[in-house]
Amino acid sequence: MKRRTALTAAGAGVFAVAAAAAVPALAEAVDRGGPSAGRFVRGADVSGLLKNEDYGAVYRKANGRTGDAVKILADSGVNTLRAKVWVDPADGYNDKEHVVELGKRAERAGMDLMVDFHYSDAWADPGKQHKPAAWADLPFADLKTAVYEHTxxxxxxxxxxxxxxxxxxxxNETNGGLLWPDGRWDQLEQMAALLAAxxxxxxxxxxxAKAVLHLAEGGDNGAFTWFFDxxxxxxVPFDAIGASYYPYWHGPxxxxxxxxxxxxxxxxxxLYVVETAYPFTTEDSDGFANIxxxxxPVAGYPASPESQVHWLEAVAEVVRNVPDGLGRGVVYWEPTWTGVPGAGWDPADPASGNGxxxxxxFDFTGRPLPALRTLGRL
Known part of the structure; x- marks a missing residue:
């Protein structure tokens, strides 16, 4: 999720290597499966769903009747759930047990599961890649082992x-590496070793399954080629590339x-756009300021249900038109994270809210918005 970062010119120098000779070989890698052939991923990151439900969130069908959020997503055409994994989160959510629970619900609904390892106890993104507390003092060799064993x-x-x-x-959004400082962008070989593990x-x-490496700043070609070269x-034996693209942060x-x-x-x-979103309103439902x-947010596109539909369609069109059929899907970030007291963003602070x-x-009454049906028809 979000947060812009810039890598220094010195860092670019450290990272710049002659990788061109290695690139053709990568294209010949074995196909390790992944989503069914020809199945375009129409995904929803529902990492916050279980906590939201535990704190009383209500989800409704189009007719206003209450229902199970996962089934509502599936009935709308969503075919993949994405779920993040933290190592030892303060609130106990987004750990192994909760990911298994979401995975079983996806399976029952006939949906695929995408797992998103953060390798942290809380949010990991371009601006922060903090080690889990339990791994803080591990020697590098043991840190690699911890990554492998946790995964x-x-x-x-x-x-x-x-x-x-x-x-x-x-x-998750490893533009600047992961598990800082050991796997930071200025420790190139160590960063690669952790990703490989x-x-x-x-x-x-x-x-x-396909192993996906994921960066933010989906419109920044320099950042992506620098990293993936x-x-x-x-x-690093990766199989696919994921990008975050939020039109109000990541350019045209x-x-x-x-x-x-x-x-x-x-x-x-x-290639997958594994995170995207757009606001349907400027209003706030829980008293915590909206992000x-x-x-x-983007000139010409007011915060509205119509703009949500537009941006989903526009992003999907770009992905579907990637050459050689390599654009494989779009995942909407946290479509079920409605404003519920207690289910805020900070796992260490029960009083935190949802921005x-x-x-x-889903709107503030729990009814699905038009863009949900759009997501299911991409």
């Missing part, structure tokens, strides 16, 4: 529950289009 442990629990994820993110665990434990050069749609098209040609890997409160409810795909 394998969660995926093994899903397997035992009868859930087969189709996509697994090794890190996670990918190896995916391939060993869930061989039917070096991932290739350092032998043309930038996303140019970036994805270039990545397809360079690496020959499936996006502008009446017109995202004006970007959910």
């Amino acid at each position: 394998a442990d969660v995926l093994g629990a899903l397997r035992r529950a009868g859930v087969k994820p189709t996509l697994v993110q090794v890190g 996670g990918c190896d665990a995916v391939h060993d434990t869930a061989p039917h 070096n991932a290739v050069a350092n032998g 749609l043309s930038g996303l289009e140019a970036n994805l098209n270039d990545l397809a040609g360079r690496y020959g890997k499936p 996006i409160a502008d009446a017109e 995202w409810e004006n970007q959910a795909l």
Whole structure:
């Protein structure tokens, strides 16, 4: 999720390597499965759903009757749930047990599961990649082992529950690396070793899934090529590329289009926009300030249900038009995270609120917005 960051010129120098020779070989990698052939991922990140439900969230069908949020998503055409994993979160949510629960609900609804490893006890994004407390003092060799074992442990629990994820993110928005400082962008070989450990665990434990590396700033081609050229050069065995693209933060749609098209040609890997969203209102339902409160977050597109529909359609069109059929799907970020007291953003602060409810795909009464049906028909 969100948060812009810039890597220094010195860092770019450290990261800049002659990776061109390695790129063609990457395109020849074995296809490790993933979503069914020809199935465009129409996804929803529902990482906050279980906590929301526990604190009283109500979800309604179009006719106003209450229902199960996962079934409402599935009935709308959503075919994939995305769920993040934290190592030891303060509130106990988004851990292994909760991901397994979401995975079983996805399975019962006939949906795929995408697992998003943060390798942290709380939010990981370009501005922060904090180690879990339990890993804080590990020597680097043991840190690699911890990444492998944590990844394998969660995926093994899903397997035992009868859930087969189709996509697994090794890190979340890792523009500047992961598990700082050991795997930060200025520790290139160590960063690659940590990413490789996670990918190896995916391939060993869930061989039917694709290991995805995920960056923010979906319109920044320089950031993506800088990262992935070096991932290739350092032998990280990833299978797919994920991008966050929020139009009010990440530049014009043309930038996303140019970036994805270039990545397809360079690496020959499936591409997913794994996070996107847009507000349907400027109003607030829980007394906690909205992250996006502008009446017109992107010029010409006021915060409205119609703009939500527009941006989902526009992003999906870009993805579907990626050359060689390598644009494989779009995931909406937290469409079920409605404003419920107690289910706020900070796992360590029960009084924290939700700054995202004006970007959910359910309105303040729990009814689905038009963009939910759009997501299910992308």
